[in-house]
Amino acid sequence: DAGVTQSPTHLIKTRGQQVTLRCSPKSGHDTVSWYQQALGQGPQFIFQYYEEEERQRGNFPDRFSGHQFPNYSSELNVNALWLGDSALYLCASSQLRGATGELFFGEGSRLTVL
Amino acid sequence: DAKTTQPNSMESNEEEPVHLPCNHSTISGTDYIHWYRQLPSQGPEYVIHGLTSNVNNRMASLAIAEDRKSSTLILHRATLRDAAVYYCILKRRGGADGLTFGKGTHLIIQP
Numbered sequence: 001d002a003g004v005t006q007s008p009t010h011l012i013k014t015r016g017q018q019v020t021l022r023c024s025p026k027s028g029h030d031t032v033s034w035y036q037q038a039l040g041q042g043p044q045f046i047f048q049y050y051e052e053e054e055r056q057r058g059n060f061p062d063r064f065s066g067h068q069f070p071n072y073s074s075e076l077n078v079n080a081l082w083l084g085d086s087a088l089y090l091c092a093s094s095q096l097r098g099a100t101g102e103l104f105f106g107e108g109s110r111l112t113v114l
Numbered sequence: 115d116a117k118t119t120q121p122n123s124m125e126s127n128e129e130e131p132v133h134l135p136c137n138h139s140t141i142s143g144t145d146y147i148h149w150y151r152q153l154p155s156q157g158p159e160y161v162i163h164g165l166t167s168n169v170n171n172r173m174a175s176l177a178i179a180e181d182r183k184s185s186t187l188i189l190h191r192a193t194l195r196d197a198a199v200y201y202c203i204l205k206r207r208g209g210a211d212g213l214t215f216g217k218g219t220h221l222i223i224q225p
Contacts, residue, residue: 033212042201045212058212090157105157
């Protein structure tokens, strides 16, 4: 049973560019959340998708947007990249009605903005 | 969101028990206490959670104070593979909220 998979694992962009990161949730999961983790910090919640809609959002600007597809996979898009967007982007999946609310995380996509 | 306070780092010896403390004095009655850990170069991993009673699973034990204002994650016999950052997080019961991670406790295991 594959866990949460993310792609790409590493990428480098320049300021002003746009990036798309992808996530496939664990089998049987219907909810995908995205987190940003700067070096030396804990992950920060960006937003959560369920039934192809954004259900909850953290304190991130509109430059951060997402999408969830009918197969529950998800994309995170970031426009107008700036240096401060350099971070590890983590995807987590869960079952919305799951008993424990346990999140399963992928290994992340490391974004470097030059 | 209710906040948690953890020591920045702790050190322990291999094959000894480790007690990782967490303070959450503003916890509400509907908050579960969750613990995650993050090994180097990996995403966070669920460890354990509880509400009021102490909990055990194959990875660890969770001891919750009677007033629920603090809790302790217990690794009964630490190995080098337990070296990680451990996060104590409050999660609203029944909520589909995003998790609020702090900086966690960096656990160092000495051989």
